[in-house]
Amino acid sequence: MKKRVFSGIAPTGDAHIGNYLGAIRQWVKRQDDFDNIFCIVDLHAITVSQDPTILKAKIRELSGLYLAAGIDPKRSIVFVQSQVSAHSELAWILNCFIPVGWMQRMTQFKEKSRKRKEQVSTGLFDYPALMAADILLYDTEVVPVGDDQKQHVELTRDVAQRFNSIYGQTFRIPESLIPEVGARIMGLDDPTTKMSASETAVGHAINLLDSVEVIQGKILRATTDSQRDIVFDGSRPGIYNLLVIYELFTGKSRKDIEAHFDGQGYAALKKELGEVVIEGLRPLQTRYRELTADPTYIDSVLSEGADRARPQAEKTLTLVKERVGLG
Ligand code: AQP
Helix, strand or coil: CCEEEEEEECCCCCCEHHHHHHHHHHHHHCCCCEEEEEEECHHHHCCCCCCHHHHHHHHHHHHHHHHHHCCCCCCEEEEEHHHCCHHHHHHHHHHCCCCHHHHHCCHHHHHHHHHCCCCCCHHHHHHHHHHHHHHHCCCCCEEECCHHHHHHHHHHHHHHHHHHHHHCCCCCCCEEECCCCCCCCECCCCCCCECCCCCCCCCCCCECCCCHHHHHHHHHCCCCCCCCCCCCCCCCHHHHHHHHHHHHHHCCCHHHHHHHHCCCCHHHHHHHHHHHHHHHHHHHHHHHHHHHCCCCHHHHHHHHHHHHHHHHHHHHHHHHHHHHCCC
Protein backbone atom coordinates (compact mmCIF):
# COMPACT_ATOMS: atom_id res chain seq x y z
CA MET A 1 0.00 0.00 0.00
CA LYS A 2 1.41 3.38 -1.00
CA LYS A 3 1.13 6.25 1.44
CA ARG A 4 -1.61 8.77 0.72
CA VAL A 5 -0.48 12.27 -0.32
CA PHE A 6 -2.71 15.34 -0.32
CA SER A 7 -1.57 18.80 -1.41
CA GLY A 8 -2.97 21.84 -3.16
CA ILE A 9 -2.43 25.37 -4.39
CA ALA A 10 -4.84 28.29 -4.17
CA PRO A 11 -5.78 29.73 -7.58
CA THR A 12 -4.98 33.28 -6.50
CA GLY A 13 -3.14 35.37 -9.05
CA ASP A 14 -0.52 33.69 -11.21
CA ALA A 15 1.23 30.46 -10.22
CA HIS A 16 4.95 31.20 -9.87
CA ILE A 17 8.27 29.37 -9.68
CA GLY A 18 7.98 29.28 -5.86
CA ASN A 19 4.83 27.13 -6.23
CA TYR A 20 6.62 25.07 -8.87
CA LEU A 21 9.95 24.47 -7.12
CA GLY A 22 8.49 24.27 -3.61
CA ALA A 23 5.46 22.13 -4.44
CA ILE A 24 4.40 21.02 -7.95
CA ARG A 25 7.82 19.73 -9.05
CA GLN A 26 8.12 17.64 -5.86
CA TRP A 27 4.66 16.16 -6.49
CA VAL A 28 5.64 15.17 -10.02
CA LYS A 29 9.01 13.71 -9.01
CA ARG A 30 7.45 11.42 -6.44
CA GLN A 31 4.17 10.75 -8.19
CA ASP A 32 4.81 6.99 -8.38
CA ASP A 33 5.93 6.69 -4.75
CA PHE A 34 2.56 7.75 -3.34
CA ASP A 35 -1.20 7.48 -3.76
CA ASN A 36 -1.81 11.12 -4.67
CA ILE A 37 -4.62 13.64 -4.42
CA PHE A 38 -3.84 17.12 -5.79
CA CYS A 39 -6.41 19.81 -5.25
CA ILE A 40 -7.04 23.31 -6.62
CA VAL A 41 -8.06 24.92 -3.36
CA ASP A 42 -10.50 27.57 -4.58
CA LEU A 43 -12.24 27.88 -1.19
CA HIS A 44 -8.89 29.04 0.17
CA ALA A 45 -8.63 31.55 -2.67
CA ILE A 46 -11.79 33.39 -1.59
CA THR A 47 -10.35 34.10 1.87
CA VAL A 48 -9.14 37.25 0.10
CA SER A 49 -11.31 39.11 -2.39
CA GLN A 50 -11.39 37.69 -5.93
CA ASP A 51 -12.97 38.79 -9.17
CA PRO A 52 -15.41 35.93 -10.01
CA THR A 53 -14.58 35.76 -13.73
CA ILE A 54 -10.85 35.81 -13.11
CA LEU A 55 -11.12 33.22 -10.33
CA LYS A 56 -12.95 30.79 -12.60
CA ALA A 57 -10.30 31.22 -15.29
CA LYS A 58 -7.45 30.85 -12.78
CA ILE A 59 -8.91 27.56 -11.50
CA ARG A 60 -8.71 26.14 -15.05
CA GLU A 61 -5.28 27.69 -15.63
CA LEU A 62 -3.82 26.20 -12.46
CA SER A 63 -5.35 22.80 -13.25
CA GLY A 64 -3.74 22.98 -16.70
CA LEU A 65 -0.40 23.83 -15.09
CA TYR A 66 -0.58 20.80 -12.76
CA LEU A 67 -1.15 18.58 -15.80
CA ALA A 68 1.42 20.36 -17.97
CA ALA A 69 4.04 19.98 -15.22
CA GLY A 70 3.52 16.22 -15.32
CA ILE A 71 0.70 15.35 -12.94
CA ASP A 72 -1.00 12.43 -14.64
CA PRO A 73 -4.75 12.29 -13.91
CA LYS A 74 -4.66 8.52 -14.40
CA ARG A 75 -2.15 8.13 -11.57
CA SER A 76 -3.27 11.03 -9.36
CA ILE A 77 -6.64 12.51 -8.49
CA VAL A 78 -6.87 16.15 -9.59
CA PHE A 79 -9.96 18.09 -8.52
CA VAL A 80 -11.36 21.44 -7.41
CA GLN A 81 -12.02 21.78 -3.68
CA SER A 82 -15.43 23.49 -3.96
CA GLN A 83 -16.72 20.57 -6.08
CA VAL A 84 -16.51 18.30 -3.03
CA SER A 85 -18.70 19.87 -0.35
CA ALA A 86 -17.33 17.66 2.44
CA HIS A 87 -14.38 20.09 2.71
CA SER A 88 -16.59 22.95 3.91
CA GLU A 89 -18.66 20.69 6.15
CA LEU A 90 -15.68 19.18 7.93
CA ALA A 91 -14.04 22.61 8.26
CA TRP A 92 -17.13 23.82 10.15
CA ILE A 93 -17.11 20.86 12.49
CA LEU A 94 -13.39 21.31 13.19
CA ASN A 95 -14.00 25.03 13.78
CA CYS A 96 -16.27 24.19 16.62
CA PHE A 97 -13.61 22.61 18.72
CA ILE A 98 -10.27 24.16 17.62
CA PRO A 99 -9.30 26.53 20.46
CA VAL A 100 -9.09 30.08 19.13
CA GLY A 101 -5.65 30.44 20.73
CA TRP A 102 -4.28 27.79 18.37
CA MET A 103 -5.42 29.81 15.37
CA GLN A 104 -4.07 33.05 16.81
CA ARG A 105 -0.56 31.57 16.75
CA MET A 106 -0.56 31.10 12.95
CA THR A 107 2.15 33.33 11.52
CA GLN A 108 0.77 33.30 7.96
CA PHE A 109 -2.45 34.96 9.16
CA LYS A 110 -0.45 37.57 11.05
CA GLU A 111 1.67 38.35 7.97
CA LYS A 112 -1.22 38.35 5.50
CA SER A 113 -3.50 40.45 7.68
CA ARG A 114 -0.73 42.97 8.32
CA LYS A 115 -0.14 43.39 4.58
CA ARG A 116 -3.81 43.83 3.66
CA LYS A 117 -5.11 47.36 3.61
CA GLU A 118 -8.78 46.40 3.22
CA GLN A 119 -10.75 44.47 5.84
CA VAL A 120 -9.48 41.02 6.71
CA SER A 121 -12.09 38.27 6.37
CA THR A 122 -12.99 35.71 9.04
CA GLY A 123 -12.20 33.11 6.38
CA LEU A 124 -8.58 34.25 6.22
CA PHE A 125 -8.27 33.70 9.97
CA ASP A 126 -9.97 30.33 9.61
CA TYR A 127 -7.86 29.18 6.62
CA PRO A 128 -5.94 26.57 8.72
CA ALA A 129 -9.19 24.84 9.80
CA LEU A 130 -10.17 24.40 6.15
CA MET A 131 -6.67 23.16 5.36
CA ALA A 132 -6.93 20.65 8.22
CA ALA A 133 -10.24 19.44 6.79
CA ASP A 134 -8.69 19.08 3.30
CA ILE A 135 -5.92 16.88 4.66
CA LEU A 136 -7.90 14.84 7.20
CA LEU A 137 -10.76 13.93 4.84
CA TYR A 138 -8.50 11.61 2.85
CA ASP A 139 -6.57 9.67 5.53
CA THR A 140 -3.53 11.61 4.36
CA GLU A 141 -0.13 10.52 5.61
CA VAL A 142 2.14 12.90 3.70
CA VAL A 143 1.60 16.58 2.85
CA PRO A 144 4.27 17.94 0.48
CA VAL A 145 4.48 21.72 0.97
CA GLY A 146 6.87 24.65 1.00
CA ASP A 147 8.06 25.61 4.48
CA ASP A 148 5.53 28.47 4.83
CA GLN A 149 2.83 25.82 5.23
CA LYS A 150 4.67 23.75 7.85
CA GLN A 151 2.90 25.43 10.76
CA HIS A 152 -0.51 24.69 9.22
CA VAL A 153 0.35 21.00 8.89
CA GLU A 154 1.49 21.03 12.56
CA LEU A 155 -1.89 22.50 13.49
CA THR A 156 -3.62 19.78 11.46
CA ARG A 157 -1.73 17.14 13.45
CA ASP A 158 -2.77 18.79 16.73
CA VAL A 159 -6.39 18.99 15.58
CA ALA A 160 -6.42 15.30 14.58
CA GLN A 161 -4.85 14.23 17.87
CA ARG A 162 -7.28 16.31 19.91
CA PHE A 163 -10.28 15.01 17.97
CA ASN A 164 -9.09 11.41 18.31
CA SER A 165 -8.54 11.80 22.04
CA ILE A 166 -12.04 13.24 22.57
CA TYR A 167 -14.07 11.10 20.15
CA GLY A 168 -11.93 7.99 19.61
CA GLN A 169 -9.69 7.03 16.72
CA THR A 170 -11.01 8.86 13.64
CA PHE A 171 -8.21 10.65 11.82
CA ARG A 172 -4.80 9.52 10.60
CA ILE A 173 -2.01 11.85 11.74
CA PRO A 174 -0.30 13.42 8.68
CA GLU A 175 3.27 14.62 8.26
CA SER A 176 4.65 17.43 6.13
CA LEU A 177 7.23 16.73 3.45
CA ILE A 178 9.38 19.78 2.83
CA PRO A 179 12.05 19.96 0.10
CA GLU A 180 15.62 20.41 1.37
CA VAL A 181 16.26 23.14 -1.19
CA GLY A 182 13.57 25.37 -2.69
CA ALA A 183 11.22 25.27 0.28
CA ARG A 184 11.21 29.08 0.28
CA ILE A 185 11.92 30.90 -2.97
CA MET A 186 12.14 34.61 -2.27
CA GLY A 187 10.78 37.62 -4.18
CA LEU A 188 13.14 38.89 -6.90
CA ASP A 189 12.40 42.52 -6.03
CA ASP A 190 12.77 41.92 -2.29
CA PRO A 191 14.70 38.75 -1.44
CA THR A 192 13.82 39.09 2.24
CA THR A 193 10.17 38.23 1.55
CA LYS A 194 8.70 34.98 0.20
CA MET A 195 7.76 34.91 -3.48
CA SER A 196 4.00 35.16 -3.30
CA ALA A 197 1.09 35.12 -5.76
CA SER A 198 -0.73 37.94 -4.02
CA GLU A 199 2.28 40.28 -4.21
CA THR A 200 1.51 42.26 -7.35
CA ALA A 201 4.69 44.36 -7.77
CA VAL A 202 6.08 43.89 -11.29
CA GLY A 203 9.35 42.01 -10.99
CA HIS A 204 8.43 40.23 -7.75
CA ALA A 205 7.72 36.74 -9.10
CA ILE A 206 8.51 34.70 -12.19
CA ASN A 207 5.18 33.28 -13.22
CA LEU A 208 4.98 29.89 -14.88
CA LEU A 209 3.40 31.31 -18.04
CA ASP A 210 5.66 34.39 -18.34
CA SER A 211 7.09 35.01 -21.81
CA VAL A 212 10.82 34.78 -22.58
CA GLU A 213 11.17 38.59 -22.59
CA VAL A 214 9.32 38.99 -19.28
CA ILE A 215 11.45 36.33 -17.56
CA GLN A 216 14.67 37.90 -18.82
CA GLY A 217 13.54 41.37 -17.76
CA LYS A 218 12.53 40.28 -14.25
CA ILE A 219 15.81 38.47 -13.64
CA LEU A 220 17.89 41.37 -14.98
CA ARG A 221 16.14 43.72 -12.57
CA ALA A 222 16.38 41.33 -9.57
CA THR A 223 17.75 42.92 -6.40
CA THR A 224 21.31 41.85 -5.55
CA ASP A 225 23.98 43.60 -3.47
CA SER A 226 27.14 45.64 -3.95
CA GLN A 227 29.57 42.74 -3.54
CA ARG A 228 31.20 40.75 -6.37
CA ASP A 229 31.66 37.10 -5.42
CA ILE A 230 29.06 34.65 -6.70
CA VAL A 231 28.83 32.23 -3.78
CA PHE A 232 26.04 30.54 -1.80
CA ASP A 233 26.03 32.85 1.21
CA GLY A 234 22.75 32.96 3.12
CA SER A 235 23.62 36.39 4.55
CA ARG A 236 23.38 37.83 1.00
CA PRO A 237 19.72 37.02 0.24
CA GLY A 238 19.51 38.40 -3.33
CA ILE A 239 22.43 36.44 -4.80
CA TYR A 240 21.63 33.42 -2.65
CA ASN A 241 18.06 33.30 -3.99
CA LEU A 242 19.22 33.58 -7.63
CA LEU A 243 21.78 30.82 -7.07
CA VAL A 244 19.18 28.53 -5.45
CA ILE A 245 16.89 29.01 -8.45
CA TYR A 246 19.86 28.25 -10.75
CA GLU A 247 20.72 25.16 -8.67
CA LEU A 248 17.15 23.84 -8.82
CA PHE A 249 16.72 24.36 -12.55
CA THR A 250 20.14 22.93 -13.52
CA GLY A 251 20.52 20.19 -10.90
CA LYS A 252 24.23 21.12 -10.59
CA SER A 253 26.08 21.00 -7.26
CA ARG A 254 26.81 24.20 -5.35
CA LYS A 255 30.55 23.60 -5.73
CA ASP A 256 30.26 23.33 -9.52
CA ILE A 257 28.04 26.39 -9.73
CA GLU A 258 30.48 28.51 -7.70
CA ALA A 259 33.40 27.26 -9.81
CA HIS A 260 31.44 28.01 -13.00
CA PHE A 261 30.79 31.63 -12.00
CA ASP A 262 34.22 32.23 -10.45
CA GLY A 263 35.59 35.55 -11.72
CA GLN A 264 32.32 36.45 -13.49
CA GLY A 265 30.00 39.32 -12.57
CA TYR A 266 26.34 39.51 -11.59
CA ALA A 267 25.36 40.40 -15.18
CA ALA A 268 26.70 37.04 -16.39
CA LEU A 269 24.84 35.18 -13.63
CA LYS A 270 21.58 36.94 -14.44
CA LYS A 271 21.94 36.34 -18.19
CA GLU A 272 22.60 32.65 -17.71
CA LEU A 273 19.93 32.26 -15.05
CA GLY A 274 17.40 33.78 -17.48
CA GLU A 275 18.33 31.18 -20.09
CA VAL A 276 18.16 28.34 -17.57
CA VAL A 277 14.71 29.36 -16.28
CA ILE A 278 13.35 29.89 -19.81
CA GLU A 279 14.60 26.43 -20.88
CA GLY A 280 13.37 24.89 -17.59
CA LEU A 281 9.85 26.22 -18.11
CA ARG A 282 9.71 25.64 -21.87
CA PRO A 283 8.37 22.03 -21.78
CA LEU A 284 5.71 23.00 -19.23
CA GLN A 285 4.62 26.02 -21.29
CA THR A 286 4.50 23.98 -24.52
CA ARG A 287 2.48 21.21 -22.89
CA TYR A 288 0.15 23.77 -21.33
CA ARG A 289 -0.64 25.22 -24.77
CA GLU A 290 -1.28 21.73 -26.15
CA LEU A 291 -3.59 20.78 -23.29
CA THR A 292 -5.61 23.96 -23.39
CA ALA A 293 -6.12 23.74 -27.16
CA ASP A 294 -9.06 21.45 -26.31
CA PRO A 295 -11.33 23.68 -24.19
CA THR A 296 -13.23 20.72 -22.73
CA TYR A 297 -10.27 18.59 -21.62
CA ILE A 298 -9.49 20.27 -18.29
CA ASP A 299 -13.12 20.35 -17.17
CA SER A 300 -13.45 16.66 -17.95
CA VAL A 301 -10.34 15.86 -15.85
CA LEU A 302 -11.68 17.97 -12.97
CA SER A 303 -15.12 16.42 -13.09
CA GLU A 304 -13.69 12.90 -13.05
CA GLY A 305 -11.29 13.88 -10.25
CA ALA A 306 -14.14 15.21 -8.08
CA ASP A 307 -16.11 12.01 -8.71
CA ARG A 308 -13.15 9.96 -7.46
CA ALA A 309 -12.44 12.20 -4.44
CA ARG A 310 -16.06 12.60 -3.26
CA PRO A 311 -16.77 9.06 -1.98
CA GLN A 312 -13.55 9.03 0.06
CA ALA A 313 -14.31 12.44 1.57
CA GLU A 314 -17.94 11.51 2.28
CA LYS A 315 -16.83 8.36 4.07
CA THR A 316 -14.67 10.33 6.52
CA LEU A 317 -17.34 13.00 6.96
CA THR A 318 -19.98 10.40 7.77
CA LEU A 319 -17.71 8.88 10.41
CA VAL A 320 -16.97 12.31 11.91
CA LYS A 321 -20.68 13.20 12.08
CA GLU A 322 -21.39 9.91 13.79
CA ARG A 323 -18.58 10.46 16.32
CA VAL A 324 -19.79 13.99 17.12
CA GLY A 325 -23.44 12.93 17.33
CA LEU A 326 -24.75 14.98 14.40
CA GLY A 327 -27.79 14.16 12.30
N1 AQP B 1 7.92 31.23 -2.40
C1 AQP B 1 7.69 29.93 -2.26
N2 AQP B 1 8.71 29.05 -2.18
C2 AQP B 1 8.48 27.73 -2.05
N3 AQP B 1 7.23 27.19 -1.98
C3 AQP B 1 6.20 28.03 -2.05
N4 AQP B 1 4.86 27.85 -2.03
C4 AQP B 1 4.22 29.03 -2.15
N5 AQP B 1 5.13 30.01 -2.24
C5 AQP B 1 6.35 29.44 -2.20
C6 AQP B 1 4.23 26.54 -1.88
O1 AQP B 1 3.25 26.41 -2.90
C7 AQP B 1 2.13 25.68 -2.39
C8 AQP B 1 0.86 26.41 -2.63
O2 AQP B 1 0.84 27.66 -1.99
P1 AQP B 1 -0.47 28.58 -2.05
O3 AQP B 1 -0.45 29.43 -3.27
O4 AQP B 1 -1.68 27.77 -1.92
O5 AQP B 1 -0.38 29.42 -0.77
P2 AQP B 1 0.79 30.29 -0.24
O6 AQP B 1 1.79 29.41 0.41
O7 AQP B 1 0.16 31.34 0.60
O8 AQP B 1 1.44 30.88 -1.56
P3 AQP B 1 1.40 32.33 -2.11
O9 AQP B 1 2.01 32.39 -3.46
O10 AQP B 1 2.01 33.25 -1.08
O11 AQP B 1 -0.11 32.62 -2.32
P4 AQP B 1 -0.98 33.81 -1.79
O12 AQP B 1 -0.20 35.03 -2.05
O13 AQP B 1 -2.24 33.74 -2.59
O14 AQP B 1 -1.20 33.53 -0.35
C9 AQP B 1 2.40 25.43 -0.91
O15 AQP B 1 2.96 24.13 -0.78
C10 AQP B 1 3.42 26.46 -0.58
O16 AQP B 1 4.23 26.08 0.50
